[in-house]
Amino acid sequence: MSKISGPFFTLSATLLLVASIADAADNAWSGDASFREAVIALAISSSNPKILYAGTTRGVFKTTDGGNAWARAGAGLEQVGVNAIAIDPASPQTVYAGTNRGIFRSGNGGASWEAVYEGPANPYNIQALAMDPSDPQVLYAGVLGRGVVRSVNGGATWAEANAGLGSVFVLSFAFDPKNPLVVYAGTTGGAFRSADGGASWAGTALNNGYVYALAIPASRPQTIYAGTSRGVFRSASGGALWEGVNKGVTGDVVRALAIDPSDPDRLYAGTREGVFRSGDGGNSWTAVNEGLVSTNVYALAIHPVNPQRVYAGTAGGGVFEATFASVLRRPAFNASGASLSFGETTVGQSSQKAFSITNSGDASLSVGIALAGADASQFRVSPTGTVLPPGRSQAVTVTFTPTSSGVKSVTLSVAHNAAGSPFEAILSGTGAPPPRGDALDTWMTYGPYGGTVNALAVVPSDPLTVYAGTGRGVFKSVNGGGKWTEAGAGLMGLDVRALAVDPLNPQVVYAGTFGGGAFRSADGGRSWGAINAGLSNLDVFALVVAPSNPQTLYAGTEGGGIFRSADGGRSWTEANAGLSNRTVLALTVDPSNPEAVYAGTGGSGVFRSLNGGASWEAMPTGLAEADVRTLAVHPANTRVVYSGVFGGAVFAITLSRPGAGPPRNGDLDGDGDVDFEDFFLFANAFGRSRGQAGFEDRADLDGDGDVDFEDFFLFAAAFGKIS
Numbered sequence: 001m002s003k004i005s006g007p008f009f010t011l012s013a014t015l016l017l018v019a020s021i022a023d024a025a026d027n028a029w030s031g032d033a034s035f036r037e038a039v040i041a042l043a044i045s046s047s048n049p050k051i052l053y054a055g056t057t058r059g060v061f062k063t064t065d066g067g068n069a070w071a072r073a074g075a076g077l078e079q080v081g082v083n084a085i086a087i088d089p090a091s092p093q094t095v096y097a098g099t100n101r102g103i104f105r106s107g108n109g110g111a112s113w114e115a116v117y118e119g120p121a122n123p124y125n126i127q128a129l130a131m132d133p134s135d136p137q138v139l140y141a142g143v144l145g146r147g148v149v150r151s152v153n154g155g156a157t158w159a160e161a162n163a164g165l166g167s168v169f170v171l172s173f174a175f176d177p178k179n180p181l182v183v184y185a186g187t188t189g190g191a192f193r194s195a196d197g198g199a200s201w202a203g204t205a206l207n208n209g210y211v212y213a214l215a216i217p218a219s220r221p222q223t224i225y226a227g228t229s230r231g232v233f234r235s236a237s238g239g240a241l242w243e244g245v246n247k248g249v250t251g252d253v254v255r256a257l258a259i260d261p262s263d264p265d266r267l268y269a270g271t272r273e274g275v276f277r278s279g280d281g282g283n284s285w286t287a288v289n290e291g292l293v294s295t296n297v298y299a300l301a302i303h304p305v306n307p308q309r310v311y312a313g314t315a316g317g318g319v320f321e322a323t324f325a326s327v328l329r330r331p332a333f334n335a336s337g338a339s340l341s342f343g344e345t346t347v348g349q350s351s352q353k354a355f356s357i358t359n360s361g362d363a364s365l366s367v368g369i370a371l372a373g374a375d376a377s378q379f380r381v382s383p384t385g386t387v388l389p390p391g392r393s394q395a396v397t398v399t400f401t402p403t404s405s406g407v408k409s410v411t412l413s414v415a416h417n418a419a420g421s422p423f424e425a426i427l428s429g430t431g432a433p434p435p436r437g438d439a440l441d442t443w444m445t446y447g448p449y450g451g452t453v454n455a456l457a458v459v460p461s462d463p464l465t466v467y468a469g470t471g472r473g474v475f476k477s478v479n480g481g482g483k484w485t486e487a488g489a490g491l492m493g494l495d496v497r498a499l500a501v502d503p504l505n506p507q508v509v510y511a512g513t514f515g516g517g518a519f520r521s522a523d524g525g526r527s528w529g530a531i532n533a534g535l536s537n538l539d540v541f542a543l544v545v546a547p548s549n550p551q552t553l554y555a556g557t558e559g560g561g562i563f564r565s566a567d568g569g570r571s572w573t574e575a576n577a578g579l580s581n582r583t584v585l586a587l588t589v590d591p592s593n594p595e596a597v598y599a600g601t602g603g604s605g606v607f608r609s610l611n612g613g614a615s616w617e618a619m620p621t622g623l624a625e626a627d628v629r630t631l632a633v634h635p636a637n638t639r640v641v642y643s644g645v646f647g648g649a650v651f652a653i654t655l656s657r658p659g660a661g662p663p664r665n666g667d668l669d670g671d672g673d674v675d676f677e678d679f680f681l682f683a684n685a686f687g688r689s690r691g692q693a694g695f696e697d698r699a700d701l702d703g704d705g706d707v708d709f710e711d712f713f714l715f716a717a718a719f720g721k722i723s
Helices: 676-685 709-718
Strands: 013-021 037-046 052-056 060-061 082-085 095-097 102-106 114-117 128-132 139-143 148-153 168-173 184-187 192-196 213-216 224-228 231-235 252-260 265-270 273-276 298-302 309-314 318-325 335-336 341-344 351-359 363-373 379-382 385-388 395-399 406-416 423-432 455-458 464-468 473-477 498-503 509-513 517-521 540-545 554-559 560-567 584-589 597-602 607-608 628-633 641-646 651-656
Touching: 037 318, 052 082, 052 095, 052 298, 052 318, 095 584, 102 128, 102 341, 114 148, 128 184, 139 184, 148 335, 168 641, 184 213, 184 224, 192 213, 224 252, 224 641, 231 252, 252 309, 265 298, 273 298, 309 473, 341 351, 351 385, 464 498, 464 509, 464 584, 473 498, 498 554, 509 540, 509 554, 517 540, 540 597, 554 584, 554 597, 560 584, 584 641, 597 628, 676 709
Parallel strands: 013 406, 037 082, 037 298, 082 128, 128 168, 168 213, 213 252, 252 298, 341 423, 455 498, 498 540, 540 584, 584 628
Antiparallel strands: 013 363, 037 052, 052 060, 082 095, 095 102, 102 114, 128 139, 139 148, 168 184, 184 192, 213 224, 224 231, 252 265, 265 273, 298 309, 309 318, 335 351, 351 395, 363 385, 379 395, 406 423, 455 464, 464 473, 498 509, 509 517, 540 554, 554 560, 584 597, 597 607, 628 641, 641 651
């Protein structure tokens, strides 16, 4: 362990810089740019690897040229969600599709389909489908609410095979490569094993969590890999014992696994954060995502002849293909110049030092940074994460901003899985009292010396950058208030009453003025331009940017109510239905839903809109005649709204129904029942993420931004109920 020291060193906190190893791909991922379906399943023909089938939320698609171009495979399944596909290796024109309306079979390579298992009344939802590798007439299917069904005659007839499974839902299958009577099933309650071809099942030691994928190397029948809701697990004992093997994997949910048929130690895992590759049987993983437009990966397939070629099916991005090097490359970690002593820095002001990280190896190096310890809040590191290609360096800046006087120190720890030992260095600085002699733990005057300060805005990505709206313009500080400067031309002399910063682009700042309307700066406050098209009232007292959609702005005016812009302020329209042109002094938007807006008024309390300002309703009684000067929505519990009242205090209300969008109870069409109409709406949204075409917020039942299997099981539990 290498350490550095300086004149002010005291160990009291830890700064952990985590480096992980990434393999370099020979080719980045590429795909058919016109094929952007949500792909849930992939299957590749062993007799002609240029033929692949993709199961999507809108039916089956097929390529005959290795993925360069895709087209819909036949009629009959256009709007059906396809969760699994199996190809008969002895008769490659025979293809089976497990869908949300049963099992379908094609005898002509997908040109047409016939139902072979639908259910007596309501369609069965098939989550998994697998073919016995020794007998393609034997098929296993995981059916929502019915466990496992099995066919021994190519799908002509089916029988339940559930003994020992209980009430779990089956999500995946895998066969023992030496004995196909030994079958493993991944379920919503862990992994199960059958030693008699599905006649009976017994739980394995992996007995909780969702198991989305299972994979077994052909040469190691006792080794099983499971992709789960808690990462990747491995068993070397046929399921008797399991261990988590997730070093280098980011994100918990692993939906797809694939094993190189020529190398049992080379694995691929598909997650919400992309594809990860292991060359040592899962002991360590590296991200391989260059060129992968969508990193939400649901399916993986490996070319049977050229196992270096891998296909990935993604949610909303279609299918991608990449060819990887057969030899795993390695990065090499080096750090230099990390002897950082900040000396004396005035309390409330900042000083900076830098050191560099270099990758001297032949593969990409991934680096992540974290802070811990009592003094860690007074040190800030930038960047907090980076990926270094071979031969590249990255400067790491450490900013010291003491909040009180005295010696401060942290330990800089750089951990990595390249060759070599961890690196550590102690960094330090001393907080010096302000020159004005202000007492500690009291408010200090920080300017900006522009008259009355009406508004403050802190840049979310850089909390040391602060804007102040005053009686004679905007002032800006880049060191947390230690020093202020006038912020550019176009606003000086105007009475600025409101400020807002674009949460995704800190260079974009908005200002509301008394008599001058709204202004916008695209260069961090250096220059400003009026944005008043459609803004008929130029006395702007409140401004807010929708956190999840920064092009949406709301402006509150004196006696003119609220105006809304959907294009970043270039044009405005009135949004006053229910407000009667009241004076609006405060605005806030629900951080999870840009359609939920709250307005604080002068003398009329708080109003709420749940449709982006199209209409407003008065909030519950208690502040009906108050001057509400400021508002905030709790970031973690959006049912809680706070208000600050002139001449009063801070008030809070917990709403029985939050403004975070529509209720997530499975009733997607709002008719009061969770029925098949809702099911088809859910199926159309499945696999979509917030921001993608086709995403339906009501279908995102767990509110995580993706319509996925977790939402599906919540929907299944609500099916048939009256909301």
